[in-house]
Amino acid sequence: MDITLCDIDKSYRNQPVLASIGFAVGPRELVSIVGPSGAGKTTLLNIIAGLEIPDKGEVVFSRPVNKHHPVIIVFQDYVLFPAMTVRANIGFGLKARHLKTQQVTKQVDQMLDYFQLTPQADQYPAQLSAGQKQRVAIARAMIVNPAVLLLDEPFANLDRNLKMETARFIRTTQQAFGIPTISVTHDLEEAFAMSDRIGVLLDSRLQQFDTPRQVYFHSATPAVARFLGPVNEIPPSMFSLFRVDDAVAGPLNGRPLPARPENLVITADADGLGRITDKTFAGHYTVYEVTVGPIACTIYSQNDRFDKDQPVSLRYRPF
Numbered sequence: 001m002d003i004t005l006c007d008i009d010k011s012y013r014n015q016p017v018l019a020s021i022g023f024a025v026g027p028r029e030l031v032s033i034v035g036p037s038g039a040g041k042t043t044l045l046n047i048i049a050g051l052e053i054p055d056k057g058e059v060v061f062s063r064p065v066n067k068h069h070p071v072i073i074v075f076q077d078y079v080l081f082p083a084m085t086v087r088a089n090i091g092f093g094l095k096a097r098h099l100k101t102q103q104v105t106k107q108v109d110q111m112l113d114y115f116q117l118t119p120q121a122d123q124y125p126a127q128l129s130a131g132q133k134q135r136v137a138i139a140r141a142m143i144v145n146p147a148v149l150l151l152d153e154p155f156a157n158l159d160r161n162l163k164m165e166t167a168r169f170i171r172t173t174q175q176a177f178g179i180p181t182i183s184v185t186h187d188l189e190e191a192f193a194m195s196d197r198i199g200v201l202l203d204s205r206l207q208q209f210d211t212p213r214q215v216y217f218h219s220a221t222p223a224v225a226r227f228l229g230p231v232n233e234i235p236p237s238m239f240s241l242f243r244v245d246d247a248v249a250g251p252l253n254g255r256p257l258p259a260r261p262e263n264l265v266i267t268a269d270a271d272g273l274g275r276i277t278d279k280t281f282a283g284h285y286t287v288y289e290v291t292v293g294p295i296a297c298t299i300y301s302q303n304d305r306f307d308k309d310q311p312v313s314l315r316y317r318p319f
């Protein structure tokens, strides 16, 4: 199953929310659409789900979408049935399709096992943690063999330490079930971790649609680059100092080079023009602020041995 969005426009009260949105999601692919709050992510998801009608354009599914292969949205607040047990919530879609009780039980048992919810089978949603509620919601969606799975802010209600674990879990599940999935989120790290491709929605438009690595290290526009994280701008006059080679400099045509904090390498150098002005321990890396002549750079390094005020040189490392 492929899904193709063709030239979608949507306005509310003459205010454009989505303009000329087009992208395709292949079978077994997981795509995340990222953008700030109010960028139109939920509107886009609702259009794909058929809950909103676009003013222009269409969503094309390569195979018929019907009650046997529906488009399923998992909403950010999960919307579980509060008076039903976990087991009943997960089995709901199959019961609604009038499957035999024995068959429903068998499939629900498999889902409970896969989603590690067997101990909670007879509990009610109010008794579950946020992570467990989400697993119930995804299990309830997966059991009906959806044509497409849509996830609305899947990390919104989770603690920080549960977000990355959930991203990995969504990825593994999506691969195991092989269902094309579109997630909309403003949680960038998690979107990067789980997605085959990322779409960046800014100012009503899909500014870039590419692999996580490409959108992060080769952002289509300065606005996309800034939205995705810190970016250092190295002026052409400093390219030789940063040892930027011609293959990188050439295509820029005299424009500054956007360099991520991971693109810059620090070396201790008594004659270096760089000075470390600040150093922050961030767990699995150290953040350095370094001034070099007129510019200040933010650098993430695995090496925490550099000291404040130490002279250093910086080198650009492409990815």
Ligand code: ADP
Residues within 6 Å of the ligand: 012, 013, 017, 035, 036, 037, 038, 039, 040, 041, 042, 043, 044
């Ligand atoms: P996001 O999910 O990225 O936060 P939304 O799709 O929810 O963004 O909203 C995008 C914009 O469209 C917002 O400015 C919002 O106020 C507006 N909007 C969304 N739904 C409606 C609606 N039904 N009527 C009017 N305006 C809406």
